[in-house]
Amino acid sequence: MPFSEELYRTRFIERPNKFLLRCSPDDPTKPELKDQVVEAHLPDPGRLKELLIPGCYVWLRRAIGHTRKTQWSAVLCQVPDRNELVSLDTTMANRLVAEALTEGALTELAGWALHKAEFSHGNSRWDFLLTNARGQKLFLEVKSVTLVVDRVGLFPDAVTARGAKHVRELAAIAGGKETQAAVLFLAQRGDVDLIRPATAIDPLFAAELVRAAQTGVQIMGRKCLVSTAEIALGEQVPIWLPPGP
Structure with missing residues (x-):
């Protein structure tokens, strides 16, 4: 997926919010643009404290739309002291x-076809609904991974809390006769050999993910290939889950 807008390289100063x-x-x-200080919208609300270190490179694009408060949006950053790029969207x-x-x-989802995206079911909104030739349904949630x-x-x-709730609900969905469920963790960077839940950061989410896997929710991983020209889907990455109860 190429970046349609021109990207501008900047140095990160601070994150006011x-x-x-x-x-x-x-x-x-x-x-x-030299010697200016610009403000940019950050589409990733995560902590990103390991990435957004003062002086690191951040690539911005000009924002589109007259109602925007900022003229720029953050697109990529470079891992400090390395050449690896990470998507910030x-x-x-x-x-x-x-x-x-x-x-x-x-x-990993061979035999399943996209039926709809961004749909409501129960009390939640879901990323994708897939169907297969037997008329079965698969609820697919995608989680963006930037911390490595x-x-x-x-x-x-x-x-x-929202992520834990989604995984808990997927476990209930996977228990049906005609419905299945899956979580795809997509690392928006290429320097990843394994993906696992961050138990030290959110033990509840990790526990819910383990329980979901035990009930039949498929847990998958992928990484991306990122450059200043495009971001592309990379190869599969194995998932490691802590032992369950």
Whole structure:
């Protein structure tokens, strides 16, 4: 999935709140922005404290729409002291998966076809509903992973009551005769060899994920290949779950 807008390289200064960055343009091809400080919307509300370190590179795009409070949106950042790029847009995960489902590119979901996206069921809103030739349904939730430690992707990077609730509800869905459920953890970076729940950060989510797997919820992992030109779906990544009760 190529980036349709031109990206501008900046240096991260500070994060005044969850959804706002202040950056200093640092792109030699754009001298007209030199010595400015710009504010950019951050589409990822996670902590990102291991990534957003003052002085790190952040790539921005100009925002579209007259109602925006900021003229810029954050797109990518570079892992400090490394060349690895990380997507800062959590919505990109669902867009990549939607495209992959349409093209039948997710081999781990062979036999399933996309029926609808972003739909309501019960008291929750879900990412994708898939169907197969036997008329069965599969509820698929996608979780964006940005936190990586020693090539292990960890989710979440902050406590997520909503995430725990979703996983708990998926466990109930998977218990039906005609419905199945799955969670796909998508690391929006390429330096990942394994994905696991971040038990130290959110033990409740980890426990709910283990219980969901025990009831039949399929737990899958993928990583992405990220450059300043595009982000692409990468290969499968194994999932490790702590022992259950």
